[in-house]
Amino acid sequence: MPGPIDYSKLRILPDFDTAEWWAGTKARKYLVRQCKACGHKWFPPIFPACAKCASLDVAWFEASGKGKVYSYVVVVQPIVGAFIGAVPYVVAIIELDDCKEADGTVTRVAGVMLDEESEVAIGLPCEVVYEETNDPKIVMPRWKINGTAANAWRFTE
Amino acid sequence: MGALTDKYCIVGVGETPHMRPSNRTTLSMACEAVTKALADAGLKPGDVDGMTSYQAGDSTTSPHVATALGMRLNYAVDILGGGSSGEALVAHAIGLIEAGYCKTMVIFRSMNGRSGRRMGGQTPGGPVPVANAEGDAQFNMGWGWTTPAQRFGMSAMRYLHDTGCTTKAFAEIAVAHRYHATLNPKAIHRSPITIEDHQRSRWIVKPFRLLDCCQETDVSVAIIVTSRERAYDLRHPPVFIMGGYARTLTDSPQWNYSRESLHYVAGNYGWKRAFGMAGITHKDVDFVSCYDAFTFTTLIQLEANGFCGRGEAGEFVKGGRLQIDHELPSNLSGGHLSEGYTHGVQMVIENIRQLRHRADDACPGWAEGKHTYDRKAGCRQLRKADLCCGMGWGWENMASCLILRGMAA
């Protein structure tokens, strides 16, 4: 497992558009925005309108928190102080299993993997895991590989 | 542009040295770059009536520079913008001059990009001690994923996955641009490197190594745009603006990772318009410049702008294709990777010098356009430098392009 994230060096400041999302992670729910008019889903929730139909009438969709790794990077040189002790750590973009739309749109999210670099590969299934921080209001979603895939692709250089 | 093709010209370029650190204000550096560009054009401060710059909350403004240099402007504006803004502000200048708001316009960028606010997000002493994650940053700083290297690395990794390309293709770009820097007395890094040097350099964020990343510096750069009629009266033969696109966006521009493909970047949406305006094909292009914040950004811009097919850029750059005296020389000053990071403008400056046949290299007669073409003696002037395509990059989702020609094309 990568080293710990020092949450004392990171202050998450929820706002009007995101407070409910952070309340969601605190309740162990992985939310994505959903348009009430057309059903389109998106992430992150900083965007207050539907990019497909421009509706401002938006709600939340509770995703299963399961998906597949679409891409990833391995951070070796830390930039954010909270992550100095965590390197090397993997950040992935994850395609959510239950957020695929008829026209091919799929909601992707990003997050830190709990796994070692050698355990992560594009195509592998993963699921969200919740990690408490030193701020009682903030629960941080992280991700963990939870299966195998025939077409998994790993950067081996 | 179409009807405006060749109607506007870039007539002056100037820059400070690349400094680490400058120990100067951005205003001081901007005044130096602007006065050098004026001298290069053969203009006086009073000949300029428009000024614009771009910044990221890290620089002085056009009214400050105009005040310092005693200019009375008819138009001044400073925009918030990242890479690809320089090329976009050229388009902006064309529009303003065409509409009669001003006649001759200076565009500058000035930043203490190394000693002050770093694009890479580090504070001068190292990692950011305590970070406030607000707004967009709630959804990237919280997962330690903030810097351009970390963000573009995602597209690069997916590109490697989708195409079978390896980081040896990235190395080709590092080697080519470094080779050009060996021919540039102004460049920060002038020792040649090999593919193996690239492959052995330390990891920053996989798939990027140290030699995939540009050189943050303290620098100011300036260019001057005016009409063709005025350009003919100035010091150098004009360089004509044939076409381009300006800060073209992808769909879903701001958070692009739910798009169909991370590496289907903004250039794909722009190049047909730019080449159409200019009335050229890729075969007409003698050399290119690509915003090489990272090796990968050069690779993907070549592909996005149609210099090769989708997924083919890794093959395309092999065998030194981007080096001087090869098929498609790229970033002849050494670019961000080796000359120093200027947020894009130095590529326009180098392109102008090449098109004028006046690359400021080791040739004693360069200022008169006399070059030896002897690379071993430090000449970096292309023999044939009639037409170039400059490609600017903001993020994957935002790009600009400027197609320029000299008198011969």
Ligand SMILES: [Zn+2]
């Ligand atoms: Zn909608």
